[in-house]
Amino acid sequence: MLFKTSWWRPLKGDPMGWLLDYDQPAVRYQALTAILERQTDVPAVREARSGLASDPVITVVLARQLPDQGWGSPAEPTTATWPATGDHLVLLAELGAAGRDERVATAADWALDQARQPNGDTVLPGAFLWALLKFGYGEDTRIRRAVHLAAKSLVARGAPGASVQRTAWDGLPALWALLQLPPAERNRGIEAAIQTALADWDHLDWTTLEPARLEFGFPHLGAPDLLFALRVLAEAGRLTDARYRPALDLLVAQQNERGRWPLAHNHADRLRVVAESAGAESKWSTLNALRVLKATEPT
Numbered sequence: 001m002l003f004k005t006s007w008w009r010p011l012k013g014d015p016m017g018w019l020l021d022y023d024q025p026a027v028r029y030q031a032l033t034a035i036l037e038r039q040t041d042v043p044a045v046r047e048a049r050s051g052l053a054s055d056p057v058i059t060v061v062l063a064r065q066l067p068d069q070g071w072g073s074p075a076e077p078t079t080a081t082w083p084a085t086g087d088h089l090v091l092l093a094e095l096g097a098a099g100r101d102e103r104v105a106t107a108a109d110w111a112l113d114q115a116r117q118p119n120g121d122t123v124l125p126g127a128f129l130w131a132l133l134k135f136g137y138g139e140d141t142r143i144r145r146a147v148h149l150a151a152k153s154l155v156a157r158g159a160p161g162a163s164v165q166r167t168a169w170d171g172l173p174a175l176w177a178l179l180q181l182p183p184a185e186r187n188r189g190i191e192a193a194i195q196t197a198l199a200d201w202d203h204l205d206w207t208t209l210e211p212a213r214l215e216f217g218f219p220h221l222g223a224p225d226l227l228f229a230l231r232v233l234a235e236a237g238r239l240t241d242a243r244y245r246p247a248l249d250l251l252v253a254q255q256n257e258r259g260r261w262p263l264a265h266n267h268a269d270r271l272r273v274v275a276e277s278a279g280a281e282s283k284w285s286t287l288n289a290l291r292v293l294k295a296t297e298p299t
Contacts, residue, residue: 026052069106
């Protein structure tokens with residue numbers, strides 16, 4: 001039971017019943033599988049998975065896709081661009097939309113062609129690259145090249161003589177993307193990039209965190225926040241390390257008396273459809289906070 005696990009103890013209240021409600025099928029499915037660890041053949045999980053096809057956000061996002069292209073921004077909804085398409089694909093990937101969906105595949109293919117530079121390179125924002133890998137498109141040569149360039153950028157970050165001195169926060173989306181690759185598919189260069197980026201986080205001073213990092217967003221577009229950073233570090237298996245306790249304490253302090261976390265940014269300025277309204281209680285922020293806390297328990 002959850003109440004017997006050590007990671008559950010910092011919660012001020014039990015948010016699971018709220019997360020398992022039927023109003024947001026994507027949240028319900030991920031709460032069942034990622035938090036409660038229900039097997040995929042359990043009836044409740046099968047039902048939740050089938051419910052993703054009718055998830056209201058996924059349905060509306062796909063309905064607003066421009067024919068044979070992707071999406072435009074809220075400011076220019078009738079003109080598809082590859083950055084706006086990337087943002088919407090990140091949202092769909094977070095919600096659990098299927099990469100085998102022809103509409104998703106069409107948008108990804110169109111955006112990759114549009115993003116290709118004259119020299120043939122495809123330099124993608126880390127979150128967009130993460131989404132493409134999440135959808136299972138990693139065999140595409142354009143994405144393979146983007147992975148190589150992302151790894152190269154992480155290794156070069158902050159190197160003496162570099163034209164731009166980047167911080168650990170700057171490289172976080174690229175790190176998130178590379179962690180999506182199974183260990184067996186990471187060559188030495190990719191693994192070196194991952195370890196270089198993680199080493200920066202192992203020595204971060206959390207006492208100097210800017211207040212803006214405590215303003216959580218979903219999906220993870222724009223400037224990385226504390227919750228996003230800890231989610232990535234959870235995926236890397238780093239959060240059992242005592243050096244991350246100050247960061248975890250900061251996260252725990254952001255919950256309300258019901259064990260729920262807020263959402264400051266839903267990126268309505270970039271997305272034609274948002275996952276949920278910004279406010280004091282967010283199912284997506286809470287779900288991701290539970291992912292983080294769960295990762296603090298030794299396996």
